[in-house]
Amino acid sequence: MSIVTVQLGQCGNQIGHEVFNAICSDVRGTHGLCSKKENESYHDACKERFFSEEEPEVPVARAVLVDMEPKVISQTLSIAARSGCWKYDDRSHFCQKQGSGNNWANGYSVHGPRHKEVIMNLVQKEAEKCDRLGGFFTIMSMAGGTGSGLGAFVTQCLRDAFPTSFILNHVIWPYGTGEVIVQNYNSVLTLSHLYQSSDALLVHENDVIHKICAQLMNIKQISFRDVNQVIAHQLGSVFQPTYTAEGGLHYSRNPLGDLMEALVPHPEFKMLGLRNIPQMPENSLAYSTFSWPGLVKHLRQMLIANAKMEEGIDWQVRPPPLGSFIASSHSTNKPLHFNTSIANLVILRGKDVHSVDLGSFRDPSLYTSWLNPQDAFNAWKTPRAFNKYEKSASLVSNSQFLLKPLDNVVGKAWNMFASKAYIHQYTKFGIEEEDFLDSFTALEQVISSYTTL
């Protein structure tokens, strides 16, 4: 089954481009560390998922590029084409001249309806190119105007036009100390709207990735390109082909569906966090060896202690002993900082992957009580190494990972809303105070749900 990627706004297009780069370079790489047959299966599965076979030599990405100003798309298209490894379909993009002015209302209420038909036509065309449509993957930031506002509108349109397809939104959380002053308003409006139409929100925080670049990748002068490449690597580690069943003979063909089934049992809980280890500069890869038990142990502790990366993990945090659950919905009995999960998915790629023991992730004390531990945890594997890492482990988690960031954003937005600052900029385009209140209410509900896990 194929995934159609919709790249929205400057951030969405810049990241989308790096994602296809990472996927392509992984597939073409000679570090698969597995049999030729395995490699070929992997290659074929990946191709089906992300590329269409229009031109024999150069695969064409299954993507629609949307932006309200022309510069980024024009750059993205030309850089991709120049790579010689893959390209975008020349007709599969739409842009305007004005931009959205970092205004969610402009993106949602003005650009959305105005350009709905053109954009959905492009999406329809890409969907039709797929033998079987597995769903949509949208990439956007919450902070600006196009990715956030137009992105929320497009997600709604996707839901209306494709009611049975899976929609996964990749959402970029901006730096805490602004890239955009009204980013908290835009974020609140985006998240509350996406929650209604999307199946799940997969989140990357700029602050976290920035730290990874600084501390793990040793990059001195970090650029957005560096940040985007780390994000692309992490996404690739989730979306490249895997076997979802023990002893499966074929690479899974329904990645989005499998993801939803594994991680989103309840529509109230859609916030997914992502961790990937190990991460290091490319020139260190050859000198590093890791053991699976070591990686699994670190990943588990990162989950429990809500660590953002593999350095600075708090090893003191422990899950509460089983049997200490009280029937009330308050989590006062849980130790501080312990990150409760609803469901987790671990993805392992590389050498000796079948021998890995993941029992520690099945520990019921990690999870909230209302799911069977059997159902709460899933593992996908492939012996085919990813992106030059001999061993690579990813964790996609539906847990309290994003509770604090969400609470922060809502808090700051509320603080600004109380003073009514900037509201006139939104009402100008048809988003009223009541709309803000609805969004705040919706998100406080989500926060409350995750808090009382």
Add this chain to the structure above:
Amino acid sequence: GQCGNQVGCRFWDLALREHAAVNKKGIYDEALSSFFRNVDIRSGGDGPDIYKGKICSLKARALLIDMEEGVVNEILQGPLRDVFDSKQLITDVSGSGNNWAVGHKLYGYRYRENIVEKLRKTAEHCDCLQCFFVIHSMGGGTGSGLGTFVLNLLEDEFPEVYRFVTSVYPSGEDDVITSPYNSVLAMKELNEHADCVLPIENESLFDIVNKIHQMINSGKLGSTVKQNSMVTSSAGSAKSVQEKPFDAMNNIVANLLLNLTSSARFEGSLNMDLNEISMNLVPFPRLHYLVSSLTPLYTLADVNVPSRRLDQMFSDAFSRDHQLIQADPKHSLYLACALLVRGNVQVSDLRRNIERLKPSLHFVSWNQEGWKTGLCSVPPVGHSHSLLALANNTCVKPTFIELKDRFMKLYKKKAHLHHYLHIDGMEQSCFSEAISSLSDLIEEYNELDATKGGPRTDPSRLKIAV
């Protein structure tokens, strides 16, 4: 007016210089089309617009207005004559006599149709009109009076298009006695009809010019300044010999406008368009006065730039002597701040400096982390990187208070009022409304200042029934 046209002239000259430095192949591209039309003049006269391909003849998307002919004529006889469309001019003979009422009421009425028609013409040549820049001075008669009349027209005829106004405010020693009247009358119009105002004070421009002179003449060994890098320089432009004393000062303003629009014209990893500036920096409609600063003022030749120098650029942007009005943002209250960086600067440099400078700045309680940032890859001519800082800060208040005081000094004695009141359409109420508008604005800034340093009580959040 005179000021507007002289600054404008420098702007177009430096804009051409900037694009020439980047556009090596002579192709008419998107960046150029933001400011220039490409006109086919081969058939003689003004031909049709050419939208792609080689540059034929570039015409500025501009309307030049002055009620006396001297300044505009000089521009049209100078090295930039071919850049301006001869039909995009409105001039008269006698000038406005430094009288806002003459500019606004008399000439406004007389030239209304003409102005609207010419505006429509320029707008038609744009496939997507985003913004108008109005450049004028506040103290005189034409720029101030007719200029604000045009501002009104722009709002009426093109309500969706942003109006950015660059206003040169008179200094205390201004030789035009009635400049306080003109400025306050114009302020009311700016309050009500501009989206963003960038106030400029001659004193600040003058200080910057002096600072650079001192630097050059200090004769420090090993520190030769790159000629074309000075924010005051015309080097490399069509008019490289600076005859007029105001040229250096006007170049600063021209560079301000170039930097402001750089991210809209050129690519970068985090674009910042003009509508984003208005969106992020104007929390309440009337509080739209932005204090600007440009750094660095010049680049030294033959010197490698370690990151310490880069950080110095950020520090300088917040220092008193780099602001384009007499103001000290560091000791006043920030409502919002925008940083537009050009050149070889990455997001980590930006973040490091924001973290470093944040503790010494006071931000309003509801916008503690209110930073808007932009990264444009193309540096200005002569620099490897540069920074434009725009602050919505209560430090504009003293400028407005002084203006009010100077106004009241005259108004109390009814000095020169008759020159205004005998103009058709001008009444005493125009004066009282104008000063009232200014007073209200000052009061809004006062209220904000009162919150500075006070205890912070965050409003309580919505409670959800579990």
